[in-house]
Amino acid sequence: MPDPDHPDQAFCCHGCQAVFNTIHLEGLDSFYQFRTAPAVTPRSLSPADVERLRELDHPAAQEAFVAPVKGGQEAQLLIGGITCAACIWLLERHLAAHSGVISFTVNHTTQRARLVWSPEETCLSDLLIAIHELGYTASPYHADEAEQALKAENRTAIIRLLVAGIGTMQSMMLAVPLYFEMISELSPEFIQLFRWFSLLVATPVVVYSARPFFSNAIRDVRSRHLTMDVPVATAIGLAYAASAWVTFFGGDEVYFESVCMFTFFLSLGRFIEARARYRAGLTGAALGSYQPRVATRILGSDSEVVAAHQLKTGDRIRIKPGETLAVDGVIVAGHSTLNEAALTGEYLPESHGVGDEVFAGSINGESPIEVEVLRTGSRTRLSGILRILDRVQSEKPRIARMADRIAGVFVSRVLVIAPLVWIGWWLAGADNAFDITLSVLVVTCPCALSLATPTALTSATLKLRKLGFLPTRGHTLETLGDIDTIVFDKTGTLTEGRLHLLGVTLVGDLPEQQILSLAAGLEQHSEHPIAEVFRGIKAETVDGVSNHLGQGLTGQWRGKSVVIGHRAFIETSTRTEITPPDQAQGIDLWLAVDGKVQARLLIDDRVRADAVETVRTLQSRNIKTVMLSGDRSNHVARIAAELGIDEAIGGASPEDKLAHLQALADGGKKIMMVGDGLNDLPSMAGAAVSVAMGSATDLTQLRADGILLGGKLELLVQAIDASQETRRIIRQNMMWALGYNLLALPLAAAGLVPPWLAAIGMSLSSLVVVLNALRLSQEKPGSRTQNQPQTISRGQEEVKPG
Template sequence: MGAEQDTQLDCYHCGLPVPSGTRYSAVVLDEPRAMCCQGCQAVAEAIVANGLEDYYRYRTELPQNVEDLVPDELRELMLYDHPEVQKSFVSQAPGDYKEASLILEGITCAACIWLNERHLKQLQGIQQVSINYTTHRARIIWDENQIKLSDILIEIRKLGYHAHPFSAQQQEALRLKQRKADFRRLAVAGLSAGQVMMIAVALYAGPSQGLEFATAQLLRWFSLVLSVPAMFYAAWPFYQAAWRGVKSGRLGMDVPISLGLITGFAGSIWATYLGAGEVYYDTLTMLIFFLLSTRYLERNAREKSIESAENLLRLVPAVATRLNAEQQLELIPLMELKVGDLIVAKPGETIAADGIVQQGESSADESLLTGESHPLIKTVGSTVYAGSINYESPLTIKVSAVGEHTVIAGVSRLLDRAQAEKPRLTELADKIAAYFTYVLLLAVALVGWVWWQVDTSRVLEIVLTILVVSCPCALSLAAPAAFAASGSYLVKRGVLLTRGHALEALAKVTHVVFDKTGTLTEGRPVLQETRAFASISAAECLQIAASLEQHSEHPYARSFQEALKAASMAHYALDEAGNQPGKGVMGQVNGKQYYLGNLKLNPAISEIPSMAEVEDCATVVWLSDDTQYLAAFVMADTLRPNAQALVQALKDKGLVVSILSGDTESTVADYARRLGISSWQASASPEQKLEMIEQLQQRGEVIAMVGDGVNDAPVLAKAQVSIAMGSGTQMARASGDIVLLGEQLLEINHAIETSRFTRNVIRENFAWALGYNMLALPFAATGMLAPWMAAIGMSVSSLIVVLNALRLR
């Protein structure tokens, strides 16, 4: 905006005199205004650009101090650019991008979602926008170097919506506020409909009971007055949604509803004024009441379907008990917590952040995160998660992640991503509903014209009936209601859908491919057997071995420590500990030298004890002293519980099951034999795994890939549907369409069953919605349905779809 000379002596923004020779100006309220300095010019331009010109239009005096120079609304939005303010709801995305979690107020329909997403995606610096219709929660990723968060919030405000940082408690408060508003509208519509219906009884019975014209006319005027609250208050959300749809060029189901209401009400007013013709106040108020009732029930059902996901973040406490530098406990807001702080979780309290136990021993309930119903033991060194509940004893925890960086927040982001992405069936239903709306409006015009030629007195009745009876509400709800209900059900069982298409693709799977290590097996060696050869008992040999390994980080060391703990034995004192990489460890226990490792560790002993063969998948660790071998420890990765049951259940469904592993041929063959899997491939590199999946897909197979490691991430991304183990790497979880939060492998089989059941429910919903509309439309067009019948039929149709979907819960 160029600077222009202005004859006005005072700055339009701050009121101070404009220095001579100054040429700063800004266009405010469509006129160029003089500014005293570049600062006032910049602020004025920001106020205009952000749609806050009302600041100038309605101000009654010039600002008296510096704080008054910037409107409160603009200052409040600019606060969201401050790093400390962003800490609780903004996370760092790859590169220079940031990701914010926001709540949008004012969302009433799918068109609102479309409008906001379309507008924001056009802004420079916005990488991704996804808004969840069910939760009204927005995930926005932007480049901080190109656009500020405050600018994004202002753009949302320009559309007539309000966005603010996400808070589970605040979202619940907004949801409660919306529920109360919906109930008020429903109550007003119910009262209006009840009163108008009583008057309608008299009007319907009047001709046969000798009702005088003057009395009938008075009753019509009473009906008009009683209909006004329902028409102008209760039905207002329909008009708002319809108008937004018209402005955006996306006609939704609210357009025919609003047309029907407005047409019917206008025609009834005209008939009342003339004292002749039919009035439809009873039908209109009843329609509004039934529509609001159905939507109220549908909203409640939708909110119930996501309560499992919402409970995740809602259970994280707002405050934490921190151990300060003076070793004193202090209660602080959660947003003040930092990585490295020490916090204390008392018995019965919810853990406030992710961390590592530094002191104490207890158990924690992580059921909301993992679906695991039993409390898990937590000792020094154990990892704990925000949102889990500490049970028996106090725990001192060193914080490793807070806010948006916790595991629970990551799970919530995956849930949002899944709910924001529309499955193909949902997109198909939306397209059909959109086309149906256009076809319906065309049919209304055509049928109206025909009836105008046949019987002008029935035109209004027929048009109103068609608009009401054929509203595609049930069609639009057919798929989303089912997907939401099934997704909620699976989350409760520890199965997290992270992609919108996951459930739909899972129902079509023909071939399930497993990685072995960490998927079908535990992914770590476990002590299977101790074979003693000398006079020392097996228990004492274990005690010596665990003592030698007590300072080691090797995976075998953990197995020895777990076995020692299970046997309720203690370590011996260890002196002169040492290790030889690739061979083993050694040291003095009770003054005697011992060796623990492979046969290369102690080559001075030539005589190796004979022992029975071990399984191909097992490894032998030898314990010896200076003269002889004392014991052999058989170590092997173990199958996960229910791995065999899962494989058999998948086979019973007619699915092909394969193993695709990078492990040795003998090891993979052994596990495949024990699981009853005939199709397997060993020593496969990530590239070979990817090539094999592509070959299967070229043969027409629909692949479900189950994996947990970094090398599984490319294959997980390539498969039609991928299942990542919750205990796997972050890269694998990010690539997975489904994340198994717990360790219950049988939930994979249950997820497939649920996906197939969901597909059947959606087909039933589609059949009912399309069948109802196709059947009702001819009856309405030929005048065989009364408007009140249409109102009941349309509402019941939507209700049936929602209730059928809730069977999935």
């Protein structure tokens, strides 16, 4: 190891000297005390390597893995060459010292890094070159590459398990005849031969199969954070070392078969846990696979297949039936149904036509469509969901941190109890004192305790994401179960946030369909939001249309004048007095033909289809419902009466909303705020849990604790249920894990549990916890009404599943 006090000493190469000088000048000499393995050898980058990294500065290259964030840009990187925690320590501090770096964090488990930097102060390639010059590698993170890494890790785990399994069988074949005296009067020479063969069999098991336990234990000891790997590695290491000593220098007992059995059952339990966590969606790689790598770009009358990252805003692409959208965009030609399950959790396809916005990850169902590109790469909605999933999985809620602390304390106590048990049995003259000590170390390993919380939270998060509710913070699931008051915004939350035609009142001789066709013929010449109500209706041809701003539209139909607009405008145009309705609600439009009033059209926002049932269900569970809206009070009162809301306040400014939430919180209420606009951000920040609608602005979704991807309010009930069920499962797991350890410890200390049974018991305990937690990811009967016919509407069209 180089001496920091003598920087002029000899080095093996200029690369080593450069890295050492960097560490020394930046005051990072502690790296040499922290590291547990030699770092990779640094090297000077060739011009070709530098050029390859410089290419990543191009905006086209960054679209797939870089996203804009507050204050700069965020990149997801895959780091190579990490051998221990000290490597991460060095990387994070070295990058933090560079100008323009806002934050840089590395996940030791996945070796993924999150880099946030200011493009005005530095470029991405300079930071990547700094990583490479330290001797590590950094490349853009892609889901498929992560999937390949996971498969490679899985193959390695299987090989380790096979080596341990073969070693267990072979060592038992050598030990069983001695245990049961199947070979009588065995000479000392043969006993020694058996021991040498057992040593040869156990050595690859310890060196290769048990290597993860030792490396993790060394890392934990150096970081002063004790985990379950510490007692496991201690037990395996002591048993192997004692057995090797007896083999070389003589003695009474060897434990090679116990060493192999420990390693096999522990590796088997950990392999099953890893597979369960992988299937539970612990990684976002599967979701990332929804975004294809290629697309068909339209060039005039021709088309070409291009890489998705080459697409630009404004490009036009063709999506055939069965293909998946690679970008976010808007349909400019064609009509089809799209399966958006990856985004919203809605399993039924939804009808889309010209003008509708569509998102990457959606699967085209019926007909070819043409889409104009709006967002690509890391800016798509699917990429945003992936980033949120990465964040929520990296955050540990309070109960998970508590479980880790308990496990750490338990491990430290076991490490004290184990030698005391050995001393007690040794003083008592027991021949099996070492066996009993090994059993204590293994049987009390808090694997189940450490897995009790994260596995349950992962399973619940997966289930909710499939349904369409995306938790975006680590504490969301933990806090939801405490909610006793839900505060709703009105427009876009309890209502759909867009105008609909609620009814037509005929006052003339024209039929309703004719009225609607004339209204559509006039409104197709307008850009007003009211015109969107009539977009899906077959329009009559109306000539000479004039737009009278703020009043209405006029035109000619079959030689007759046609007028649509507000009451005062119609009265002026037709010189006819109109009697207003008794109860004014929404927007009243009137249509007149040839000077005669023909119909009244009522237009307004409407409540969401599941709003009434959601409010009733919440109230049946003693959860108070409140509506806070900046809209006029009479409209708020009407919506509140229709829904049966407990309390409704209209004309509320953002400051008024926040003050009302603070008053509720001061009264001891646990509040959830549900909204969709920027004006809801202050009140959402003042709630225990904030939920944004799927149609909310990007900033609102970014600040929320959860997102209703499909805009279904009924998922609030399911999220609260999932939170309470998750708590119940965690309590069961914690009680089982603690109960098992508290029961197993005295039994093992009393010499009633042999080492091989201790390994089996510990593995089964972990498996029970994992399987119990996986129940959370199962859908209960009736959670999806797949057998009930449903109608999905968009505009004036209806699509009935056939």
